Amino acid sequence: xxxxxxxxxxxNVPFIRGGSGERHAVVFFGVNxxxxxxxxxxxxxxxxxxxxxxxxxxxxxxxxxxxxxFQEIVDNLAFAIEDPPDLLAGxxxxxxxxxxxxxxxxxxxxxxLLLVSAHRFSANGERMVARQMEALERKDWRRLVRENGMLxxxxxxxxxxxxxxxxxxxxxxxxxxxxxxxxxDYRQLLGAELGDNAEYARRIACxxxxxxxxxxxxxxxxAIEETAxxxxxxxxxxxxxxxxxxxLECATAVAKEIERFLSPPSTT
Numbered sequence: 001x002x003x004x005x006x007x008x009x010x011x012n013v014p015f016i017r018g019g020s021g022e023r024h025a026v027v028f029f030g031v032n033x034x035x036x037x038x039x040x041x042x043x044x045x046x047x048x049x050x051x052x053x054x055x056x057x058x059x060x061x062x063x064x065x066x067x068x069x070f071q072e073i074v075d076n077l078a079f080a081i082e083d084p085p086d087l088l089a090g091x092x093x094x095x096x097x098x099x100x101x102x103x104x105x106x107x108x109x110x111x112x113l114l115l116v117s118a119h120r121f122s123a124n125g126e127r128m129v130a131r132q133m134e135a136l137e138r139k140d141w142r143r144l145v146r147e148n149g150m151l152x153x154x155x156x157x158x159x160x161x162x163x164x165x166x167x168x169x170x171x172x173x174x175x176x177x178x179x180x181x182x183x184x185d186y187r188q189l190l191g192a193e194l195g196d197n198a199e200y201a202r203r204i205a206c207x208x209x210x211x212x213x214x215x216x217x218x219x220x221x222x223a224i225e226e227t228a229x230x231x232x233x234x235x236x237x238x239x240x241x242x243x244x245x246x247x248l249e250c251a252t253a254v255a256k257e258i259e260r261f262l263s264p265p266s267t268t
Contacts, residue, residue: 004048006039010079014039014064018048023262025060025087027051028094028101031148034185036175038064053251054115055087055258065097065185070193074101081108087262089113091247092218096189096197103203112208113258116244118227119197122220129190129218136183141169141176151217152245201230208234209261211254213242235261 005017014037019025029038029047038044051060061081065073074097088109090098095117102109121129128147135143145168176182208231212224221238228236237257239246247254 004045006041006044008039009061009063009081010076012066013076014066016041016044016047016062017060018045018062019052019055019059021057021059023058023086024083025051025055025058025089026081026085027060027062028088028090028097029062029064030092030094033062033064034093034189035172035182036177038062040175042171042175050248050251054247054255055089056255057259058087061085070097070100070189070196071104073097074104077101078105078108084108084110087111087113087258089115090117091115092117092244096194099197099204100200102206102208103200106205109206111262112204112206113261114208114210114227115254116212116216116219116246117210118212118219118223119201119230120194120223120226121218122216122223124220125218125223129186133183133186136179136186139173139179141173142166145169145172151243153213153215153241153243153249198226198230201227202232204231204233206233207261209258210234210236211239211246211257212236213239213244213246215241216244216246218244 007015009015014033016038038047041047047062051062063077066076078101084107088098088102088111090096090113095114098112098114099119102112132144132147135147149168210224210228212219214221224236228234239250239253242250
């Protein structure tokens with residue numbers, strides 16, 4: 001994998017670049033990219049390694065978020081992305097932006113991947129987001145880490161998170177954007193605007209792969225199946241009993257499904 005690079009696309013879109021290969025992927029990252037500037041992360045290589053495990057053989061650009069609305073975010077990114085990537089991916093929260101980008105700029109999207117994401121949260125997911133906002137209001141970084149991090153299926157991973165809560169919380173507090181700004185963006189992006197996501201999902205024209213776990217606390221099976229039914233050319237793959245941490249816990253299996261989606265059909 002080539003050296004990890006960070007910076008700002010178009011002067012205002014934070015990014016992390018990594019990977020290697022002829023194919024290029026653009027990745028809308030999860031909510032971590034809303035908490036902090038990706039270009040200022042203390043260990044950008046950690047994010048690059050996570051993505052590289054999912055899409056080996058690709059060079060990739062992981063994108064953060066700038067703008068007060070999803071429309072502004074995707075328009076900023078449209079100006080920053082010079083060439084249509086071979087794959088546009090949206091992970092978790094990033095799926096909201098990826099769906100809108102694919103709908104608004106179809107000429108810039110060849111294939112779309114929605115990973116542990118849907119057009120809406122489940123009822124439990126809405127409650128979890130509300131608790132995250134409460135933790136942000138109180139600047140309770142430990143609680144935020146627990147709410148956002150202890151979601152693994154395998155107990156030992158959650159045990160490791162418990163051991164590292166203080167360290168991770170301290171690092172997050174040091175790297176995070178201003179709390180008032182995060183809360184403002186949270187309320188704007190995860191509020192009334194989410195109601196428009198269904199309309200954008202129906203306008204996606206490119207081949208789309210959705211991969212999710214049946215035990216995801218943010219996006220439950222009904223929400224994911226609704227999204228797949230709205231996108232005209234979507235294929236849905238469920239991993240039974242897996243949670244929102246599916247991309248980390250089952251990276252090899254997920255990568256195989258993504259590669260099948262990207263590979264040209266056999267002529268034999």
